Amino acid sequence: MTALSLRRIAEEALADIAIRSPARLALGPERETCWGKELPGFGIRSYASGRSLYVVQARMGGRTRTITLCSTALISRRQALDVARRILLRAQVDEDPADARKRTRANPPFDSFLALFWERISPKWKPSTLVTNDQYRRLYLNGAFGRKGVDKITQADVAQWFASAAERGGQGGANRVMSILKAAFNKAEDWGMRPANSNPCSGIRLYPQMRFARFLREEELARLGVALQSEAMDSPLHVAAIALLLLTGCRLSEIGGLLWSEVVGRRLKLTDSKTGPRTVWLGEEAARLLQSVSQSGRAEVFWNERTGKPICIRSFWYDFRRRHGFEGLRIHDLRHSFASHGAAMSETLPMIGKLLGHANIQSTARYAHLDDCDLINIAEIIGNCLERLVA
Structure with a gap:
């Protein structure tokens, strides 16, 4: 094919494009x-x-x-x-x-997030709550998930950690620290570090709560009183503190940390309790007991001059119950006994809850129950009444 032929073909092709372009446009x-x-x-x-x-x-x-x-x-x-x-x-x-x-670059590892959570949220806690939560953080939360990002922690990770916490510190402690962790992950969602509704603690069932099944009956109370009197000479402050726990139904932390400034006449004006500031009304015996405690010039009521710090009620109690045959009786059972005897005397749950400083009636109902003998006696009274009515 000659160069002339190639040129002619190219010209014809260009002419064809020129003819068809308006139609395409x-x-x-x-x-x-x-x-x-x-x-x-x-x-x-x-x-x-x-x-x-x-x-x-x-x-x-x-x-x-x-x-x-x-x-x-x-x-x-x-x-x-x-x-x-x-x-x-x-x-x-x-x-x-x-x-x-x-997002991985923006979201911190869990420990860094936990530090941020503590920095922002802990100032809102009560002083006693802060002390407790700091201890839980040190024992169970620091390093719990390694360097894993806060947005990468799954429900399986939390379940494994929860089981480990229960093995190390008991089921009750694991439940309490779980509430802290759940609150932290809720904040992670609020702060945009996790997707909404992705809290890995959700759906993990807590361990069953321990039921309070023991309180001191009259004969046991009498025996406890004799045992306390036998120790009063050697450990007057410890004995007074335990007697006050029984007479007021207070928590261990409320009596162990009691300040003289909180003792106002026949009342304890507690500035910091589990449910916040509250008033404890003192019976005549409890008020007389407090008056017998010598003031050392310290702000704390139960101050150990020898050790230079508050007395350790819990340590004394462990040795005391072993010496006097009260094995298995917890300090908290004294509070339980206070509530249960109040119920046996026909005091209402709201009244007992007020004395104990409970925030809701459900908390009081756990403590204030009657044992089998009381129930049998009440059932017999009701039965006799019904029998008279239908006779």
């Missing part, structure tokens, strides 16, 4: 997409040839992608919408790797 663009209003990202793409396809546009893998479903001739628009919804839902669930990397 008149047809408009090669394709056009019409996006539907019922579902963002769903549309129909039409071509100049007359062919039309269903398409879905979604962000995947860090960029926007368009997925072709099929020809509009094969399925109805409603069927195409169903398929498109599933694809868009899947795109929302699948994480964009780029976003994941950004």
